[in-house]
Amino acid sequence: MTGVEPRAVLTPDEIDLSDIAFWARPWDEREGAFQTLRHERPMPFFKEPEIPEALSAMIPQGPGYYALTRHAHISEASRHPEIFESGRGATSIVDMPEEMLDFFGSMINMDNPRHARLRRIVSAAFNPRMIKSIEDRIDFVANDVIDRVAPLGGCDFVTDVAARLPLEIICDMMGIGASDYDTVFSASNIILSSGDTEYVPEGSDAMAAFMMAAQQLNMLMIDLATHRRENPTDDVTSALVNTNVDGEQLTDTEVAAFFILLVVAGNETTRNAISHGLLAMTQHPEQRALWQADPAGIAATGVDEVVRWGSPVIWMRRTVASDTVLGEVELHEGDKVIMFYNSANRDEDVFDDPFTFDVRRSPNPHIGFGAAGPHFCLGAHLARQEIDVMFRRLFERLPDIKSVGEPDRLLSPFINGIKHLDCTFTPAAPR
Numbered sequence: 001m002t003g004v005e006p007r008a009v010l011t012p013d014e015i016d017l018s019d020i021a022f023w024a025r026p027w028d029e030r031e032g033a034f035q036t037l038r039h040e041r042p043m044p045f046f047k048e049p050e051i052p053e054a055l056s057a058m059i060p061q062g063p064g065y066y067a068l069t070r071h072a073h074i075s076e077a078s079r080h081p082e083i084f085e086s087g088r089g090a091t092s093i094v095d096m097p098e099e100m101l102d103f104f105g106s107m108i109n110m111d112n113p114r115h116a117r118l119r120r121i122v123s124a125a126f127n128p129r130m131i132k133s134i135e136d137r138i139d140f141v142a143n144d145v146i147d148r149v150a151p152l153g154g155c156d157f158v159t160d161v162a163a164r165l166p167l168e169i170i171c172d173m174m175g176i177g178a179s180d181y182d183t184v185f186s187a188s189n190i191i192l193s194s195g196d197t198e199y200v201p202e203g204s205d206a207m208a209a210f211m212m213a214a215q216q217l218n219m220l221m222i223d224l225a226t227h228r229r230e231n232p233t234d235d236v237t238s239a240l241v242n243t244n245v246d247g248e249q250l251t252d253t254e255v256a257a258f259f260i261l262l263v264v265a266g267n268e269t270t271r272n273a274i275s276h277g278l279l280a281m282t283q284h285p286e287q288r289a290l291w292q293a294d295p296a297g298i299a300a301t302g303v304d305e306v307v308r309w310g311s312p313v314i315w316m317r318r319t320v321a322s323d324t325v326l327g328e329v330e331l332h333e334g335d336k337v338i339m340f341y342n343s344a345n346r347d348e349d350v351f352d353d354p355f356t357f358d359v360r361r362s363p364n365p366h367i368g369f370g371a372a373g374p375h376f377c378l379g380a381h382l383a384r385q386e387i388d389v390m391f392r393r394l395f396e397r398l399p400d401i402k403s404v405g406e407p408d409r410l411l412s413p414f415i416n417g418i419k420h421l422d423c424t425f426t427p428a429a430p431r
Ligand code: HEM
Pocket: 086, 091, 107, 108, 109, 119, 166, 170, 261, 262, 265, 266, 267, 269, 270, 273, 307, 311, 312, 313, 316, 317, 341, 367, 368, 369, 370, 371, 374, 375, 376, 377, 378, 379, 380, 382, 383
């Protein structure tokens, strides 16, 4: 039993991807709805989610969007960034108001030439050679995280294990000290929570909490950037503030916005991939046995299957720059398209048995890291390495670890998140 076999309980007319109630449905019903759309209505048009009264002055109600549910359509849009832009209004469903652009105006929300310029400056820190060079550090942190829980015999896998590795590695790479880890953790939870009441208490102003969290990360980074300009080390912040590309340097605001992007793009996503991985392997013991028997061999395919399976980032938006046709739909300048990666990653036209979790799946042309194009995930090598090392060390040191009970899922149309997942294992001594 996979727990996510699609169950079609909605007709195409009943499906509304803008209704938060849709995202509160069980996963199998959502899979059923996306399967229905892929087959019967692959590019439906939806009204945008209602903007709450308090925010309507800052964020105007948008015109609606086309939902891309097929792998082929999303791949085509991603291959044509000159038509399907990221910088117009941003990659969120709503256009991003000016007030937010300082914090969230980084490369994910840019087009060329600015995008290429920024990506050139930062890409060296994330290329496979650099990631290889921090392999020992990733290994050290993974072991350290396991040491903290090993004697307990059980823990909250998400907060105690899966969340810690990506958080500590990205802070480490940027030069942020251990005393600030928890600040970064809670701020990134608030930014990506979509107002989930665990992170933003009911009755409080979700937008104010969101902006405050961004401001906190912004200040932390501006302080660090100022310091590193005078006292460079070998961390990424020092490289960012001191790199010259075509005679240009990043401003403090650009460095801070990039850091916020890394924190939100790099933490929650990898945390959720690792959590979905443990859950899937608990539900599919035969797949887990394969991985456990040959961690180095299976990781080459298993890691990407975990990303396909969990599809931690559900969608990204593009905005049409000039009239075009996609599939059979005529699109006009200014139209918004939302690319549903989760749906593409179950597309029967591309994957054999898409609802089967198969750690040896090959080929696996999933687009969980985005489709080929200029915005393909900058952190994909890092994320793959973290997932690989985490499972290698877990299977070695807590060999019978498994999730127990139902996962506590994040209510979000954007992140396929697990907030809490209990796990048990035979207690072990720290190293
Ligand atoms: C399993 C983990 C991850 C998933 C599923 C994921 C997913 C994605 C996706 C779907 C995009 C495409 C955005 C678009 O097309 O508009 C993206 C972009 C990006 N990701 Fe990741 N990501 C992961 C891990 C990371 C990590 C660890 C980092 C860095 C620490 C990172 C940094 C970025 C950045 C900076 C971009 C923007 C790239 C650009 O616009 O050029 N991601 N990611």
